[in-house]
Amino acid sequence: MNEQDDEMLIEEILCCQNDDDIRSLVDSQCLDIIGNSLQDQLKLAHKQLFRVIKLFREFLDSSSNQFWDQKKKREQNQTLQQDYLIIHHELQLEKSRGKQIEEANNQLRLQIKLYEGDFETIRQQSFEDIKKVEEQLVKTKNQISLYKNSLIQKFCVICLQKEYCILLKPCGHVCVCEECSKKIDQCPIDRVKVTKMKKNIYYYGLQSIQNNDPALLRLASKRFLN
Secondary structure, eight states: OOHHHHHHHHHHHHHOOSHHHHHHHHHHHHHHHTTSOHHHHHHHHHHHHHHHHHHHHHHHHHHHHHHHHHHHHHHHHHHHHHHHHHHHHHHHHHHHHHHHHHHHHHHHHHHHHHHTTOHHHHHTSOHHHHHHHHHHHHHHHHHHHHHHHHHHTTBOTTTSSSBOOEEEETTOOEEEOHHHHTTOSBOTTTOOBOOEEEEOOOHHHHHHHHTTOHHHHHHHHHHHHO
């Protein structure tokens, strides 16, 4: 029994496709034993059986390793496929968001052109859309009027209910009540950062706002800042 015999036996085992092939292989192996003495036959049979079992065990071990390798590859492929599906789904969501943002930007640009009175844009709109824009412009104009009136009538530009009484520094605007002044860190008119606030305003400050007189406003601010 040598290595070449083992290789031949492996080839014969692999060629077995059914029970008849296995029986034929066993018969051929038994023929090698027949003709020897009983003791020699037992020794030879033992060696032959040991060799067959050993080879079969090695074959099973090899098949088992291949099985686990294939299983691992299948699991890896499934993981990769799942990752691909997740990434593909996220990509589709991003594309959808991008499309929505683009559509929203187009609508905003259209609204801006309408509010600016672009004639060509107005011509392309339906009567209902033009009416909605007109109503919105009227509403905006009314809000601006209320805001201007709040300045003239000494109302806080934030709550529009209480009289303003706080001077904001360094910008010099007097436009908020004491309660609302506690909620801000920037001037609501020019967005300048407020570094200091002062309560109670002088007559010049009131007159400058009521008469919309920049000279009086500068005078009032200068007196407060000093």
